[in-house]
Amino acid sequence: MDNFNYHIPTDVYFGKGQISKLGEKISSIAKKVLLVYGGGSIKRTGLYGQIMQQLKQANVTVFELAGVEPNPRIQTVRKGAEICKKEGINAVLAAGGGSTIDCAKMVAAGTCYDGDAWDLVLDPSKIKKALPIAAVLTLAATGSEMDGFAVISDKEKHEKWGTGSDITKPVFAIMDPQYTFSVSKYQTAAGSSDIMSHTFENYFNNTKGAFLQARIAEGILKTIIKYTPVAIEHPDNYEARANLMWASSLAINGLISYGESTAWSVHPMEHELSAFYDITHGAGLALLTPYWMEYVLNEKTIGKFVEYGVNVWGIDSSKEPMVIAKESIAKTRQFFTSIGMPSHLKDLGINDAHFDIMSEKAANGGLDHGFMPLSKEDVKKIFMMAL
């Protein structure tokens, strides 16, 4: 196990009706707040009204940044930071899923930065200060509600990068699983795929002896496998939505990566897909993951796949290791297909037109430090397999 610093300061108010805590909590940190949200689903579900009522009762003045995109754009971040600077706002409140929270984080950091916010996307070490961030979560997926990361795109440049800092960890998050009852079957599946992928990115590592972390990761994977079909079939099943929502936070808040040398592999590849084609992030991850697994499975990596197959999928441990490993990958693909995720790039209208530049950019995203180091040639082969 490697050395680590555990630091998860976000207070979480989890469960039914926890929105009632919002007014008191937010007014203890700010009197002027920027409310950040997406395409307006929070208005349809009534959450917008609940938030406004809480803020009004707590005498908090609200400004708004609406229309955050599914892959949030730097242009929107700039707009938000401008409002905060102009109006002297002292906290940013995100209401939505990961995109909205990511955008809010960079608005909060951008407000406290003199240059252009894109600098902070390209170089996280430039994030030195940020307004306090709070979140009301409406989608179980990215885990952004409890970590410091943000993924921001510049559509014009076909660029999408992850950034973040300890400073951009939300101060508190309100997580009411009921807010996810209205999430569509497809977005539920994509969210679960994102959670699984975060878990895989941490689980498949080369650090020796981080046993406990691996067992917790397996617990998260079993949770997703059990409850995703339930939530798809019964969108208002509270138990399923609650387990998925809590799993989304624990998959990426550090718990399963502390003490390990992790370097993500599938996310950098998927970021190129959604930077070039604006597809749903989770769908891209579900699609690429089994191909990546097949590509990196070899005599050196087989042990981890056997561990995965036996502990997560319950495959008979007396079988040949290679049989277990391949079966674990087959079961992974089967699961993603069963919840309606795509399995070929061409199904998403993606061809090999940009594979060279996409592979090069992905490889520059740290793939040489991954579970199995990947070059741009490797990435291109995986994209080709996935066509």
Place this chain on the structure above:
Amino acid sequence: MDNFNYHIPTDVYFGKGQISKLGEKISSIAKKVLLVYGGGSIKRTGLYGQIMQQLKQANVTVFELAGVEPNPRIQTVRKGAEICKKEGINAVLAAGGGSTIDCAKMVAAGTCYDGDAWDLVLDPSKIKKALPIAAVLTLAATGSEMDGFAVISDKEKHEKWGTGSDITKPVFAIMDPQYTFSVSKYQTAAGSSDIMSHTFENYFNNTKGAFLQARIAEGILKTIIKYTPVAIEHPDNYEARANLMWASSLAINGLISYGESTAWSVHPMEHELSAFYDITHGAGLALLTPYWMEYVLNEKTIGKFVEYGVNVWGIDSSKEPMVIAKESIAKTRQFFTSIGMPSHLKDLGINDAHFDIMSEKAANGGLDHGFMPLSKEDVKKIFMMAL
């Protein structure tokens, strides 16, 4: 899953050589510190010298409270609070295991309280303020380094009570598994028994649908089962010591109990044993646990035992539920015996002399809300079984 508020603010510096962070971290919160420790083992291991060097370099003035007992006494707490008040101390630094940290917590709270510190033990709601607490951990057991609890005894009254608050959660903890290399085989086994018992107390609950929490609890149990024999056999095995140490924190920092209605059963019973006989807490827990399991196993509770047996011990799930349940209890007893824990009260020189009063006191400790509610008659029967 029940509603919950997740709040784990302790920063943890985990791993080899993390003591190097102490000076900087402690001086950022205080200039005058009370160093709290036990019987002097930190002097033999050299830790005392390392701490003093860190504090000196950081220009922190040190006062000392030495000699904290294995079951820390209220008299020692009072002494510490007196020093803090007199000297204007502004943080309490514990160096040791759970007893030392528990004592430090109540010293920190007692300093900010006008009455007698025993009030705070009997009524946690009276803890309104405390000096900041920090810990350097030397024993994997109680998890006190990351939670707000403290267990304090009044030997003269044969009383031992748990207390605690969000306010007494340590600000930071330094956890270097190497400090546990010198822990004896017996204390290693007792510490692991304590960790397992915390996990059981949370795991055996009646809340429906806290699936993810149960899987994490099973991961902790598997970690203890795997690494305790290794640490006993090879005291300087870093991987084993690191996994046990991290498991000790995660078993009780809230992670596996959030969202569940848990009420502990075996701890209140064991507290009577160690209040009357001053035995090692973990040994008492290891002894009582299998008897408690046998006593509460019935048609209503069997499901949880089957889950435990299959998921933790790998018992064939196609067997009869009652067979699995009994096998899981047998394996639990076998494990505790294999690591050298006692299995009969008489082996510890305990007879039935005080069973009536002990049973009554234990039953008053909240046993009527447990996994299976227990009366004083039930407790006495369990004590009798354990003779």
